[in-house]
Amino acid sequence: MNKVLMSGNNIIGEAAIRAGCRFYAGYPITPQNELTEYMAEHMRNAEDGVFIQSESEIAAINMVAGASAAGARVMTSSSSPGISLKQEGISSMAACELPGIIVNIMRGGPGLGNIRPSQGDYFQATRGGGHGDYRTIVFAPATCQELADLTMDAFDLADKYRTPVMILADGMMGQMMEPVIFKKPKKRIYSDDFILKGAGNGKSKFIRGLLLDVIDEEEHNWKLARKYSVITKNEIRREEHQIEDAQLVIVAYGTAARIAKGAIKRLRENGMKVGLFRPITLWPFPELQLRALAANVKNFLVFEMSTGQMLDDVRLSLQGYAHIDFHGRPGGAVPTPAELANVVARLYEKVD
């Protein structure tokens, strides 16, 4: 397969279509517009492809939910403020166990914030985001190649677990171009016995999220919880970079992890043994894998383009077994590897 140069937003769109996505609905918001535009252009040529520019993010997620219930592979995308609007529908999809992909190309926040790359939606993405007791699988790609691969994988996991999956990237990932090779998508494995196609001559079915009976709702919650624990057991992904001899490990994801790698290169050139632990799934969080590192590493630095959100998960994972520092740049600021290297160098000197 040929290597092509594409922007992150377009890569997500292309990977989705190759993975068999046949229904996309979305609403314009910077910095993810190119994805919506890509789907508008390319769904036309996909067999049975449907593109709808919806009147709002709320409508988009519900269109997607409907199409998912009708058996299509579905995707919607937005950026931070739009994702907040979609939460009602995401919660509903989780309740109704409808597969679907939600792409969040994060920007600065809270509120309208700005359109610069940011990582302020970590809590929203990993804690469910909407109301109720649910989780969504969250992928945090750090390269355009990973955007392509994880987008395809996201569809497989959404089908496998019948759950919404979020791809959490930021404005920089969406806008930047990198060479990418599209892998061959897997065949769709999908139980269609819950899909609504009309009852035919058989029994009619319904899909619902409202369970007025307390015992039913409680059982449904536990059923979802069991599903989430299976996901936690099977689907954790992370990257460990130069940790073998590390005295200090930076924990970062997405764009921040790229910057961290740049910083690590500089630091190592100066003889400082620094490594990177990069969660690729933010939920499920690679908790045990991170804790295992604490057997040898006693100093961690969490680095995020936020005021400290993943920091909580790192604290929960390390459970006091190691010292944790934090460096954050919220609001759309993208720090340089040099800046981070300076921060790490100061901490490194204190490492005993």
Next chain:
Amino acid sequence: MAKKVFGRPKSLKDKIFHYCPGCGHSIAHRLIAEVIDELDIRGITIGVPPAGCAVLAYNYLDVDMIEAPHGRGPAMASGIKRTLPDRIVFSYQGDGDLAAIGIAESFHAANRGENISVIFINNAVYGMTGGQMAPTTILNQKTTTSPAGRHKILDGYPVKVSEFFSQLEGVTYIERCMVNSPTNINKTRKAIKKSFQCQMDGMGFSLVEILSPCPTNWKMNPIDSCKWIDEVMSKTFPPGVFKDNTASVKKAAEGAS
């Protein structure tokens, strides 16, 4: 031998409605089931019930159904219909659902001319939550959140869905009916049938608004509720056909073929 001339429609499950005595939802459900039977489309129909009293419609209507979050029915129905264009898809919505929180979804599904049917129950209050003021509450009507009566200065005016949706180019057919008398109920059945037929013929968006009694929240008995629709409510919401392009759409299609 006596012949049965009226009984339970086949597309209705054998269950007692949870609705209050004299509730118009029950009648509307039955009419939809009758139409589904008449058109013989039970096996290809997918319904989208709303949040509101009718959220449990899937307990009664024996067709595939998926519950939509409050107000989002037409968006969900659009997604289903676009994915399965040969199925009959309808959204069933109350006045709060369609005309307040979901006005955007409804308006734009109509404007896109989605080939779906919308059954819109207008009972001038929020029923399930206990009779609060709805977008369709008429002026001076007392509700739990307009205890002194809806005041135009404070609360604005009742939203006339059929009137303003009929202005949208995407809309093919809109009729406002009532379910407060046998004659009106029969008219409503015809309207629902026409709406489903419109969809089966691929003619696009149609909506049937049904003025429907809510005796519990109106704090009237069922008989007075039916009278109130005639004497008061229908003055703000006059019944009738607000748009019917089915003939011209059919003609254009024949001309093209």
Next chain:
Amino acid sequence: MKGSIKIDKELCKECHLCINVCPQGHIIPTKEYNAQGYHPVGTNNEKECTGCALCATICPDIAIEVYRE
């Protein structure tokens, strides 16, 4: 034309819309209870049913079946 109705007393919720629309006065309130706790309507056999089906048409709970000779 002569007709008859069959009332499913368990479905009736005592809204009395049928009584209100029956042109013959064939349907009347009763004092008995059904399982739901309502007084279901009954028939007055002194007034003849014509099988017009107005009662069944307006009955929200589909409690009335209508037969014609």
Next chain:
Amino acid sequence: MIIKTIFSGFGGQGVLMMGISLAHSAMNKGYHVTYLPAYGAEMRGGIANCTVAVADEEIASPVASEPDYLIAMNAPSLFTFQNKITSGGTIFLNSSIVKDRPNRPDVKVCTVPCVDIAQDLGNPRVANIIMMGVFIKKSGIVPDDIYLKSLETIMGSKKKGVAEINRKAFAAGFDYLKD
């Protein structure tokens, strides 16, 4: 090695295309590349710019805090970016338009009257390609034949005459620097 370049100008000068063509050709040469455009509200009415990083290893940040090269196609671009450029870096100036000169003694300046040259070629719109000719020769990031092939791929869907004029424009730029 890692080389970062900022292309900047006003909308319509084709600066984003300059960046994409460099990124594409560097990819074809086998390098790691990133291309990052300025986007959204900031590109409306302001200057358009993009950053290209080319490296023989994984690229950490696509942002250029200290770019090696700046291609300034108008004066505001020069003022915006001249202080970011790394010491010893080079600024390529569209001297047909930009009369000012950088205030940095520690950077090299390469002035190219690319609009004038384009006018001589009979097509003022290829000023950006002429500048690319100069840039590719001076920077030596990718060989000219690989660059031209990428340029053709990018412009592929357009008319045939365009490829010809682009080739001519590139050659004019490439030959502009004698040394």
